[in-house]
Amino acid sequence: xxxxxxQSLDQFTCVQSExxxxxxxxxxxxxxxxxxxxxxDEGSVLITIQxxxxxxxxSSLAGVVAIIICNNRPIADDVLEAAASEGIAIFQTAENxxxxxxxxxxxxxxCPAA
Amino acid sequence: xxxxxxxxIHSCLSPCASLEMSPASIVAQAKVSGLxxxxxxxxxxxxNLPGFAKICEQQGMACLYGMEVTSSEEAHLLCLFDKLENxxxxxxxxxxxxxxxxxxxxxxxxxxxxxENEEILGFAEKFLISATPYGISALLxxxxxxxxxxxxxxxxxxxxxxxxxxxxxxxxxxxAVELTAYGDPALALDYSIVRNSxxxxxxxxxxxxTEFDIDAxxxxxxxxxxxxxxxx
Numbered sequence: 131x132x133x134x135x136x137q138s139l140d141q142f143t144c145v146q147s148e149x150x151x152x153x154x155x156x157x158x159x160x161x162x163x164x165x166x167x168x169x170x171d172e173g174s175v176l177i178t179i180q181x182x183x184x185x186x187x188x189s190s191l192a193g194v195v196a197i198i199i200c201n202n203r204p205i206a207d208d209v210l211e212a213a214a215s216e217g218i219a220i221f222q223t224a225e226n227x228x229x230x231x232x233x234x235x236x237x238x239x240x241c242p243a244a
Numbered sequence: 245x246x247x248x249x250x251x252x253i254h255s256c257l258s259p260c261a262s263l264e265m266s267p268a269s270i271v272a273q274a275k276v277s278g279l280x281x282x283x284x285x286x287x288x289x290x291x292n293l294p295g296f297a298k299i300c301e302q303q304g305m306a307c308l309y310g311m312e313v314t315s316s317e318e319a320h321l322l323c324l325f326d327k328l329e330n331x332x333x334x335x336x337x338x339x340x341x342x343x344x345x346x347x348x349x350x351x352x353x354x355x356x357x358x359x360e361n362e363e364i365l366g367f368a369e370k371f372l373i374s375a376t377p378y379g380i381s382a383l384l385x386x387x388x389x390x391x392x393x394x395x396x397x398x399x400x401x402x403x404x405x406x407x408x409x410x411x412x413x414x415x416x417x418x419x420a421v422e423l424t425a426y427g428d429p430a431l432a433l434d435y436s437i438v439r440n441s442x443x444x445x446x447x448x449x450x451x452x453x454t455e456f457d458i459d460a461x462x463x464x465x466x467x468x469x470x471x472x473x474x475x476x
Contacts, residue, residue, distance in 0.1 A: 163317065164411035182316060182379040184410050206379075 131237050133196050133219050136175065141233060142198065145205060146213045146220035152195045157238060159231045163188045170194055177230045181205045186212040194218065198234070200227045247456045249281035250274070250449060251308060251324055252397065252422065252440030257292045259353035259372060262445040266362045267296040269446060271303045277450035281461050283324055285310035287372040288342055290335020291357045297328050298360040306461040312397055313338050314375040315383055319406040320397040322422055322440075323387045326463045330390040337386065338376055339368075347371040380406070384416055393419040393463055398442060400427030407431065420470045425452035436470040 134151045137144045155173035160166050161180050170176060172193030178185065181199045186209060189197055196219040199205055205222060213220050223230055236242045253270055254261035267284065274282045282305060284296040293309045300307040309331035310324040325331040346369055347355050355368040378386070380396075387394040396406040399413065399421045406421075407413055413421070413433055420436040423429065429437055439452040458465040 162409060164408055167411035180317060183381070184317065184379075184414060187414070188411060208381075 131240075133175075135237060136196060136198070136219070136221055136234070139233070139237075141225055141230070142221040142223050144219065145199075145222050146210045146218070148214040149196070149217050149219040154195060154238070157231060157234045158194070159227050161227075166194070167192055175234060177227050177234065179203050179227065181209060183209050183212045185209070186216060186218060189218055190216045196221065198223055198230055200225060200230050245457070245459065247281040247306060247458065247461055248279050248450075248453050249283075249456055249461075250277075250279050250441050250443070250453045251281075251283035251310060251438065252285050252312070252322055252442045253282055253449065254286055254312075254442075254444050255284055255292045255296070256354070256356050256358060257286045257289055257368060257372070258444070259347060259349075259355050260287075260444055261353075263354065263356070264446055265444070266358050267292060267299045267360060268362055270296075270449070271299050271305050273446045273449050274305060275303075279450045279453060281306040281308075281456070282449075283308035283310040285312045285322055285324070287312050288314055288338050288374070288376065289355075289368050289372050290332050290339070291368055293328060293331055293335065295357075295359040302360065308393075308461065308463075311335055311338060313378075313383055314373070314404075315380045316375055316377055317380060317406075317409045318375050318404060319380060319409040320404045321380065321383055321406075322393075322395040322397045323383070324393040324395070324463070324466075325390065326461070327391070330392060334387065334390055334392065338378075339370065341376045341378065342370045342372070342374045345371045345374055380414070381416065384418070388417070391463055393466060395420045395422050395438060397422045398424050398427070400424055400431055419467055423452075434474065436474040438470070 158170035
């Protein structure tokens, strides 16, 4: 799936759309950024509730291409600005991390639930 | 004057601290432990600072008024003030921002508010180990606006330290970073280092401390001293 495929899903609102439409190869779900840094794959989408600018910094280092902020946590402007300058897409969703992970996993596997 | 300071001490208000940690007992033990400057720094709450201020004044103990605030990243940040009213202002903002999750004393411990005579005035209702919604940068700005010192706590720990949470030490206007007694100074990069005990019981007071050779214990003097140690 591509980043734009996430944008096309009803559950997600794109709040930072300045990105190159890269392939999303996997996902990683964590709210501990040191864990994200150590274990997130290059080309992955990060599913988290941590909506601050260090999330963007860690994502950039780990090669994360998109971030999904769960539970509709508010996202400050400096986070969006940092993500725009790094070309990392940010989505917001009312779903929690479990629901979001399940949904993204289905799409990554190419078999979304009907 | 040479201050031998321990700026990270919890009172009984912190649910994880021993109930023996009344402000009066802390000041008495600090003297025994050879400290002549201390700060009270409970988790996300300033309710015991007025009693602490009174007993420090009565006993002639130099002090700062502090708090260990939990950021939205769940990192612990030491916030220190030399004016009680500024600490209380920060304390109110922090406590008000905590989620409405009540403490469960049976599970987590009591959160008693104590005066200088060890009288129990009440209990903090919200669970103080919760995180505030404020990120590290936002907290830093709030503390500096109130003329306080902002110091990431125990950055060498595996839990609730800024490095354990973020994976790295961000470039911010920290006044210093805190290490535990034997923490590796290399972790501090170019930041000034303070060492404190993070005491939750009386017996560990002063197990780690920092010396300041300054005229009086003020935020301004400490900041200058820390900047100088950074330059050295």
